[in-house]
Structure formats: structure tokens, C-alpha cells
Amino acid sequence: MRSPQGVCLFSLNFPPEPTGIAPYAGALADGLSKAGFSVTAHVAHPHYPEWIIADDYGQWTRTEERGRTSVRRRLHYVPRTPRGYRRLLSELTFGLRLIFDNWRYPAAIVSITPSLFATALVALRLRLTPNRPPLIIWVQDLYGVGLAEVGEGSSLVQRIVRWIESSTFRAADHVVVIHERFNALVTQELGVAADRVSVIRNWTHLADPPNTTAVQARRQLGWPADVILAVHTGNMGAKQGLENIVDAARLAEARNSSVHFVLVGDGGERKHLESLANGVSHISFVDPLDDHDYHLALSAADVLVVNEKPGVASMAVPSKLTSYFNAQRPIVAATDRAGITAEEIFAADAGLVVPAGDPEALLSAIQSLCADEQAAERYGKNGRQYRDAVLGEPAALAKWSDLIQQKFRDSNQN
CATH class of the missing domain: 3.40.50.2000 (Glycogen Phosphorylase B;)
Incomplete structure (x- = not known):
């Protein structure tokens, strides 16, 4: 039976990584835990931005507690140069670790992209799961747009990635994007229904700056x-x-x-x-x-x-x-x-x-x-x-809490 307060958070990046997506993933886990949810974060070992697994990490599996959040780390392939097929292999190995893990019947799953390909595998497992929990995808980057803008990959590769991105997002119960511009791209170009997309801005995860000149x-x-x-x-x-x-x-x-x-x-x-x-x-x-x-x-x-x-x-x-x-x-x-x-x-x-x-x-x-x-x-x-x-944190976390509770209620009604 699914717990009405259980949340699984899937993220390739997580504290103690100091930059990028990790601080937001950690802040979401902390905020939901403080709001009364039982949060389990299924994450990789810290490796970003150096693309080297941090000292004292790298075990096949590792469980730790971070405040009220249970953190379950899984070893995956970390390339020193995260480009092309190496980046793809990195995400796929993380996704494989996720889909063969025990999720313990959460009320909802929040999966962050990046990693798109790990999230796609999560969506595939859920499609094959009876009485599945709702999937919320939190979009920090858009892969198809990104490949086109930085000029990576052939036109065929770009079309395939965009198809995977579109299919994965449309398989989700809800998609959260971090900017209004993303909202337009996700709905108009990737085909996600507008009523299944919300904008929740990333917030300032740092404390107020010290009074230092x-x-x-x-x-x-x-x-x-x-x-x-x-x-x-x-x-x-x-x-x-x-x-x-x-x-x-x-x-x-x-x-x-x-x-x-x-x-x-x-x-x-x-x-x-x-x-x-x-x-x-x-x-x-x-x-x-x-x-x-x-x-x-x-x-x-x-x-x-x-x-x-x-x-x-x-x-x-x-x-x-x-x-x-x-x-x-x-x-x-x-x-x-x-x-x-x-x-x-x-x-x-x-x-x-x-x-x-x-x-x-x-x-x-x-x-x-x-x-x-x-x-x-x-x-x-x-x-x-x-x-x-x-960019205030309390308002953003309140929106997240409300969204997860609503998706849980919707899934029970269905």
C-alpha cells in the first residue's frame, strides 16, 4: 500500500555537490521532509562538476541520512569527459540502477532531468507497474533544444533525443519547469498538455550573504x-x-x-x-x-x-x-x-x-x-x-507540497 506521505526523489546530482542542480535537489528534499513527507532520495555519488567521484564515495550502494531525508546512493559510470556516447552511457547506467531499486510504494515520484535518459527508464518501469504512483518530472534543462543550440549531434540524433524527451514528458502525470519560456517549449514543441505543466521557479538556496566587504x-x-x-x-x-x-x-x-x-x-x-x-x-x-x-x-x-x-x-x-x-x-x-x-x-x-x-x-x-x-x-x-x-524558497516549496498532494489524490480517484 502506498503511503500518502512517501516521496521518492530521483536525481543524478545531490549534495554535497556544491553547484548546479544538486543544491536544489537537496533543498526540495529538505523542504518536503519539513512539510511532513517521508522523503527517500535515490541519487548518484557526488561527482559534479569535476566529473570524478568524490573521496570516500564510490561504493556499489550506500545509505545515509541527511537531516530527515533517507539518501540511497548508487554507483554508476562517471566519464571524465562527459560528451556524446559517454554522457549517454553515464545516464543509462544511473537509470538502470534506479529501475532495479526498491522504491517502497511512495505516494509520488519526482524525477529530475538531467538526467533525461534515467528519467525515461523510470517512466518505462512505471508504465509496466500496476497501481503505480504518479510521476512528476522536474525539468532543469531541455536536451533537444540544447543539442541544437550547442551544435552537437547530427540532425537524426537531435530528432531522436527530442522524441525521447517528448515521449518521456508526455508519459508523466505532471511536468514542472523552472521558467515560463520552458513552459512554452514543453507544451508547444514537445506536445505536453498545458494543464499538466506547472512553472515553479528555482529559488535562492544560499543563506543571506555575510556582511563582508x-x-x-x-x-x-x-x-x-x-x-x-x-x-x-x-x-x-x-x-x-x-x-x-x-x-x-x-x-x-x-x-x-x-x-x-x-x-x-x-x-x-x-x-x-x-x-x-x-x-x-x-x-x-x-x-x-x-x-x-x-x-x-x-x-x-x-x-x-x-x-x-x-x-x-x-x-x-x-x-x-x-x-x-x-x-x-x-x-x-x-x-x-x-x-x-x-x-x-x-x-x-x-x-x-x-x-x-x-x-x-x-x-x-x-x-x-x-x-x-x-x-x-x-x-x-x-x-x-x-x-x-x-525567487523565494517558502513559496516554491509550498507549491511543490501542494502539487504532490494533489497528484496523490488524483491517482487514488483514478
């Missing part, structure tokens, strides 16, 4: 005090197109500019980027930071940078934006002006947007913004106000 933060981190720091955080993957920042740093060096770029994080493209930046004095690479030092890194910045590969517009909402808004620092985004990232920054009035793949424009925007202290301060305050008004 940029000078104090730089001193604690050992970062230079006499330069303009432009900080980018998070994944270093294909869709970020961070070669643009390396080129901007090279320009800054050639012009003896005071702008210094800091890339915080890791990812499949980091080694390539470090090779490109070899000998460039105006750029530094920093390994992923814990929450305390991550706060300091944001506080140390004069400008926070979002960078996307030319052509990337609708595949994802950068998770770093919620943290950037929280930090009260102005943002410069090198991205498509018609894309989701630019739309968010314009909605918040939190910074400047320049064309993707234009290092000259990126460097000029950073310099001009830092020369106008009033504008920089205004953008920082606007971002924080937008966070408070639109």
Missing part, C-alpha cells in the same frame, strides 16, 4: 585587492563557451587593463580552458568552494559574469543567477539578448547584457560598469530585490 573577502581568500575582479562561478562545460572569457582576459593583458577574471569551479572543459589561458596573467582558475568561501568569492567580486556559447538561448536557466542576485553584485552576461538568461537579467534590471562570443564587448562592459559606481550599486540592489520578490 570586497576588501575583507579578498583578504580572506588571498585574492588581489588592487584589480577589478570579474568572477564567473559554476560548471565549465560546452554550453558556457568560456573560451570567450579567456579571450577577454588576453585582451585585458594586452591593454594593461586592471580587469582580472576568476573562474571558480570545474567541468569537462576546464583542462582545455587552462591550456588556452596558459601564460595569460589576467585570468585565474579556482577549484570549487564550500558555501562559506563561495559567499566570499561572490562578495569579493566587482562584477559577476555569466557567459554562454553563441547560439545558446533556451536550453537552460543558469543556476548561478539565483546566487548572483543574492550577492548584491552587478552582473555582466555575454549571451543571446533574446534568450532566457538575458530575459532574467532584464527582468531584474541587475546588470548588462552583451553579445555572446564577443570578448571585446565583454571587457568593455565590465570596465564601463566598474567606472560607474552608482549604476553598479543599483544593479546589485535590484538583483537582491528580484530574489526576494520572485
Whole structure:
């Protein structure tokens, strides 16, 4: 018999991973647990953004408690370079671990994509399960759009992925997307009925920033005090197109500019980027930071940078934006002006947007913004106000709780 308070959460990423989807998956598990649900998180071992399984992890199975959440970790294939067939194999092996696990009759299942292919296997198992619990898919990225925007895969591969994505989403009892733009894509292009799609925005998962000045933060981190720091955080993957920042740093060096770029994080493209930046004095690479030092890194910045590969517009909402808004620092985004990232920054009035793949424009925007202290301060305050008004955690978690309860009631009636 299914428990009215039991929830299974399936996620490839989960704390203690510091960035990307993991903090939101952990926050959802915590929030639902506090709301009275019995949450079991079926997750992988921590491996992101380095794409290396963390020390002390890697057992075939591992069970742990995280607050009120029971966490069941399953070993899967983790490629060092997560591209093409290696990425597919990684998701499929995680999905196979999920579908042969014991789910213990939950009231509802929440499966996060990424991982799309693991979620597709979950949907297939549920289709073969009598008296099955409702499936809610939480969409953080759109694969079909993403392949087209970053130029990966042949047209045949892109069509196959879009078909899998559409079939998986239509098999779900409900689909939750993180932005209104995703809502339009999921309903109009992937064929999901509009009444089975909800928008629940990602929320700020960080605590309020410490009352630390940029000078104090730089001193604690050992970062230079006499330069303009432009900080980018998070994944270093294909869709970020961070070669643009390396080129901007090279320009800054050639012009003896005071702008210094800091890339915080890791990812499949980091080694390539470090090779490109070899000998460039105006750029530094920093390994992923814990929450305390991550706060300091944001506080140390004069400008926070979002960078996307030319052509990337609708595949994802950068998770770093919620943290950037929280930090009260102005943002410069090198991205498509018609894309989701630019739309968010314009909605918040939190910074400047320049064309993707234009290092000259990126460097000029950073310099001009830092020369106008009033504008920089205004953008920082606007971002924080937008966070408070639109990206609050309590309202988002309340929507999740209501949705799960409603889907459980609907499944019982059917």
C-alpha cells in the first residue's frame, strides 16, 4: 500500500555537490521532509562538476541520512569527459540502477532531468507497474533544444533525443519547469498538455550573504585587492563557451587593463580552458568552494559574469543567477539578448547584457560598469530585490507540497 506521505526523489546530482542542480535537489528534499513527507532520495555519488567521484564515495550502494531525508546512493559510470556516447552511457547506467531499486510504494515520484535518459527508464518501469504512483518530472534543462543550440549531434540524433524527451514528458502525470519560456517549449514543441505543466521557479538556496566587504573577502581568500575582479562561478562545460572569457582576459593583458577574471569551479572543459589561458596573467582558475568561501568569492567580486556559447538561448536557466542576485553584485552576461538568461537579467534590471562570443564587448562592459559606481550599486540592489520578490524558497516549496498532494489524490480517484 502506498503511503500518502512517501516521496521518492530521483536525481543524478545531490549534495554535497556544491553547484548546479544538486543544491536544489537537496533543498526540495529538505523542504518536503519539513512539510511532513517521508522523503527517500535515490541519487548518484557526488561527482559534479569535476566529473570524478568524490573521496570516500564510490561504493556499489550506500545509505545515509541527511537531516530527515533517507539518501540511497548508487554507483554508476562517471566519464571524465562527459560528451556524446559517454554522457549517454553515464545516464543509462544511473537509470538502470534506479529501475532495479526498491522504491517502497511512495505516494509520488519526482524525477529530475538531467538526467533525461534515467528519467525515461523510470517512466518505462512505471508504465509496466500496476497501481503505480504518479510521476512528476522536474525539468532543469531541455536536451533537444540544447543539442541544437550547442551544435552537437547530427540532425537524426537531435530528432531522436527530442522524441525521447517528448515521449518521456508526455508519459508523466505532471511536468514542472523552472521558467515560463520552458513552459512554452514543453507544451508547444514537445506536445505536453498545458494543464499538466506547472512553472515553479528555482529559488535562492544560499543563506543571506555575510556582511563582508570586497576588501575583507579578498583578504580572506588571498585574492588581489588592487584589480577589478570579474568572477564567473559554476560548471565549465560546452554550453558556457568560456573560451570567450579567456579571450577577454588576453585582451585585458594586452591593454594593461586592471580587469582580472576568476573562474571558480570545474567541468569537462576546464583542462582545455587552462591550456588556452596558459601564460595569460589576467585570468585565474579556482577549484570549487564550500558555501562559506563561495559567499566570499561572490562578495569579493566587482562584477559577476555569466557567459554562454553563441547560439545558446533556451536550453537552460543558469543556476548561478539565483546566487548572483543574492550577492548584491552587478552582473555582466555575454549571451543571446533574446534568450532566457538575458530575459532574467532584464527582468531584474541587475546588470548588462552583451553579445555572446564577443570578448571585446565583454571587457568593455565590465570596465564601463566598474567606472560607474552608482549604476553598479543599483544593479546589485535590484538583483537582491528580484530574489526576494520572485525567487523565494517558502513559496516554491509550498507549491511543490501542494502539487504532490494533489497528484496523490488524483491517482487514488483514478
